[in-house]
Amino acid sequence: MAVGLHDFPIIPEIKGVRIGVAEAGIKRPNKKDVVIFELCEGASVAGVFTQNAFCAAPVRICQKHLGLAGSRYLLINTGNANAGTGKSGLETALKTCEALADSVGVPVESVLPFSTGVIGEPLPVSKIVAAIPAALANLSANNWHAAGVGIMTTDTLPKGSVRTFDFEGRTYTVAGISKGAGMIRPNMATMLGYVCSDIAMNVDVLQSILKDVVNKSFNRITVDSDTSTNDSCVAVATGMAGNEQVTSIDEPLAQAFITAFTEVMQELAHAIVRDGEGATKFVTVEVVGAAIESDATKVAFEIAHSPLVKTALFASDPNWGRILAVVGRAGVQGLDVDRVQLHINGFEVARDGGRSPDYLEEHGKKAMAPAEIHIVLDLGMGAESDTVWTTDFSHEYVTINAEYRT
Amino acid sequence: MAVGLHDFPIIPEIKGVRIGVAEAGIKRPNKKDVVIFELCEGASVAGVFTQNAFCAAPVRICQKHLGLAGSRYLLINTGNANAGTGKSGLETALKTCEALADSVGVPVESVLPFSTGVIGEPLPVSKIVAAIPAALANLSANNWHAAGVGIMTTDTLPKGSVRTFDFEGRTYTVAGISKGAGMIRPNMATMLGYVCSDIAMNVDVLQSILKDVVNKSFNRITVDSDTSTNDSCVAVATGMAGNEQVTSIDEPLAQAFITAFTEVMQELAHAIVRDGEGATKFVTVEVVGAAIESDATKVAFEIAHSPLVKTALFASDPNWGRILAVVGRAGVQGLDVDRVQLHINGFEVARDGGRSPDYLEEHGKKAMAPAEIHIVLDLGMGAESDTVWTTDFSHEYVTINAEYRT
The missing domain is CATH 3.10.20.340 (ArgJ beta chain, C-terminal domain)
Known part of the structure; x- marks a missing residue:
């Protein structure tokens, strides 16, 4: 049913980002439902999250972890939103972070959790924990399409976007995936968007650009007026392109990045609408x-x-x-x-x-x-x-x- | 499809109110689509109207006429809303008022026009004017059911409500009809409600009670969140019950009236929801x-x-x-x-x-x-x-x- 949604693009390697997917058995059989992003040490990570007061447990933990330590892993599950789950929801989200952190030897605060799916059901912790080794074994720089598929719920197609731009002799890449087809009226970001670049950029600058661009992309789409409890959008700058770190939004390189970043964010946001539940227009x-x-x-x-x-x-x-x-x-x-x-x-x-x-x-x-x-x-x-x-x-x-x- | 909507009640004669219906051919063939209420001289008439800035031409004329002269006739057509019709919409609405006023020998300001149906099409003036004599010939105190049917659009059933109450040896009647099944999220009143009583009541008191009760009835229903361009609710107190005119909301009779009036208004408002477009709940x-x-x-x-x-x-x-x-x-x-x-x-x-x-x-x-x-x-x-x-x-x-x- 998706309206004018192009094929998933070929996304080249972004140095400093590897992705692994696995099947935890939360969704229907033979569906990938756990996705792990591994980010290089020193990557700048920015995030914007739902303004829904009933925000999900993983959203609360993400917001807390983002400020505490260098983010190294994004742990995403579909099939269960871990929202409307009260205090036990926070505990279960943390348990999945701990399992991943222990496996790879990083502090638990370096793991950012994301969940999407049915609201109000307890998170199946043991299923997710059991799938982590397989996802880690699957880590690869060329897994963007698999990740796009792995985060789908009622989506009919995976959604990806990529842009490259040249600046002073260097080539930069900006790429991302998104998901969502219903409960779409983002208020800060949609459920879920991940955009990575190899640019070196100070995290405060990246956060400010993300906040700005989200208001021209994810925060301007609506399928059914219902703001999700789990909306999350994350931007990553790995710094592996080799440029001197961008420290101000006024630098020409920041402006060149914003142009490419806005195009990727808008394409991902439009893709959610094009694949909106039941969409024919x-x-x-x-x-x-x-x-x-x-x-x-x-x-x-x-x-x-x-x-x-x-x-x-x-x-x-x-x-x-x-x-x-x-x-x-x-x-x-x-x-x-x-x-x-x-x-x-x-x-x-x-x-x-x-x-x-x-x-x-x-x-x-x-x-x-x-x-x-x-x-x-x-x-x-x-x-x-x-x-x-x-x-x-x-x-x-x-x-x-x-x-x-x- | 209507959910738990009771049969149209038997509404007794309300002295001072006669109703006539006719077929102007605006809706499908063999459908009554013009309704005229005739009110006795001296009746108090109060009205509340849509807050939609694109309010229909008849709504603007109603608001103007209500303040200018004693209201003697309500002229209602279905099948065409005369909304989004610009200046020519005001002229056509006025022409139908003039035709009725000339037929019965009252000033044009004594006629209140109401329209409901498709937005943006020119009002078929000549069809309405041609149906006025038949509607006048049909005037009767026992035409409430026919009026309920005559104001229907996408409604599946006519909607009526009646209460009687006794006060100091006198019996009073409050009765009304309503219509509406879509574009229902009234903001002042719904498209359309008419409630009449034989009580004698000062028009300012009646207006204040109507405004109050509408906030506990029509202004608290919603089918699809879309506020209509034509919402109108009119309350009539003919004064034929013989009581000394109520001049303050604090009188015990006013309070007894409010109880019955609220029940009628809520029942009519609920009836619109019960017959909401596609409603199963x-x-x-x-x-x-x-x-x-x-x-x-x-x-x-x-x-x-x-x-x-x-x-x-x-x-x-x-x-x-x-x-x-x-x-x-x-x-x-x-x-x-x-x-x-x-x-x-x-x-x-x-x-x-x-x-x-x-x-x-x-x-x-x-x-x-x-x-x-x-x-x-x-x-x-x-x-x-x-x-x-x-x-x-x-x-x-x-x-x-x-x-x-x-």
Whole structure:
């Protein structure tokens, strides 16, 4: 069902990163469900996490460990989110970290745990611990595709992105994977994204870039408006490219990195939407002409979340009145509906608070037919704008979410 | 598909109110789609309307007319919402008012217009005008059921409610009808509700009671989170019961009226949810233990709007982790997830931030099986509470909204 999702790219070796996958038997049989990232000593590791107050146990431990020691291992399991599991959830997450730390001889704080899957079930610690040796034996610099597959839950395809860029005679690589298809309305990062580069970069600079770029990528996608308990996005800079460490965001190399990093992050975020649960459309909602940026963000998300807009998109029905109705209830201070304009895939649909004089139903049908829909809503109030990416709402979405546990 | 919706009640004559219905041919053939309420001279009429900035042309005219003259006629059409129709929408709405006003010899300001149906299409003025004589010829005090049918759009059943109460030797009647099944998340009132009583009551008192009670009824229901452009709720007090006019909300008669009025309003609001598009469940979301009431309201609506919660309800799946995930993202200041408790239909499901120690999956299955679901979420922070009523999210919802115009 994925909409325009390209094949998983060929990701070259990123020096300082090795990946191992294994089968712990948490998901269905014959599915890889444990992934380990091994990072070289001295790598800069930055992370952003869900703002959900019911954040999962592994998220809490990640946040704590990130500040305590050099991060050397990412331990990821799918099939169980270890969320809504109270105090025992923290204990079980820590136990899996300890098992890995003991196996490889690093402090437990050097292990960052991540879980995704069903909420509220106890984490199957012994299954995960038993799979760690196999994952370690599998460590390789060329396991990106296997890792993309290993972190999938309701995803139909693995999601990867890679960019290389040259700067002053050196070539740098930025590559990452992501997963997620439902409970997608990230608020800090999505469940889950991992982006690595061989660039040498101070961890504070990397953290600040990650925080910034996440607001133009993962924090601007929504499938179903539900912010996950487990959203986590990690950026790694191994430093193996040999450059002098970047220590300021203002350096030209930092800017070159940001360009490549943003492209990778947006491609990974869009991939989640393209593979959104039940998606038949990839929808770009661009709100322009706002007086303040937060109005544009708010209106874009309200359009992207409206079940009536989403079902009309599923039907390729140019029921544009539903979009105007959403704009009207979005709570924009000082909105003058007579100045609002709406374009869909280049066709002017509405202006002056009503249907455009030249609009014909056949224009709307033509505009709504493709799998890729670009909605441009002009509030007519100022120069601020924002963009959100989303999917339609299909029977398949209901089927997936009514049957997810059964 | 309606969940537990009782038969339309037998509504006795309310002196001072007559109703006529007719077929204008806006909806499908052989469907009544024009309804006229005739009110006696001197009736108090109060109204609350959508807060959607894209409010429909008839809503704007209603608000204007309500203040200008004694309201004598309500003119309602279905099949066309006359919303998103710009300036010409205001002209067409006014033309239908003028046609009725001329027929019966009242000022145009004495006519209140209401429209419901597709957004963005021009109002078929001539069809409505042509149906007015038939509707006037049909005027009768016993046409409540026909009116309930006449205002339906995607509703599967007409919705009515009636209460009588005695006070100091007199009997008073309160009766009303409502409609709506989609684009239901009223913000002031729902599309559409009409409640009449024979009580004599000052219009300011009636308006204040209506505004208050709407916040315990229509403004606490949601089907799909989309606030309509046409929401309107009107209360009429004809004064024909013979009591001395109520001039203060503190009078004992006012209090007796409020009790009956609230019951009618809640029953009409619940009827809209029970007949919500694709509904297979009637769900009461009660949030208690909030520090401030607005937190309770916010959390209740977030639970009621979550597509993941709604699809789990459709599947009768006790996927309670999705409810906790919503609570966590609802933005409650100072939330301590370890104090949150969740009951579903009397079964304790979660406490202390995780699954209840005695909880078994079979409890959850038993709790979720009935068509009527009562969720009680205790935030553990204080004594404030609020309740919202909603439906599940089914395949039928997608079908209805993907095919509504085609």
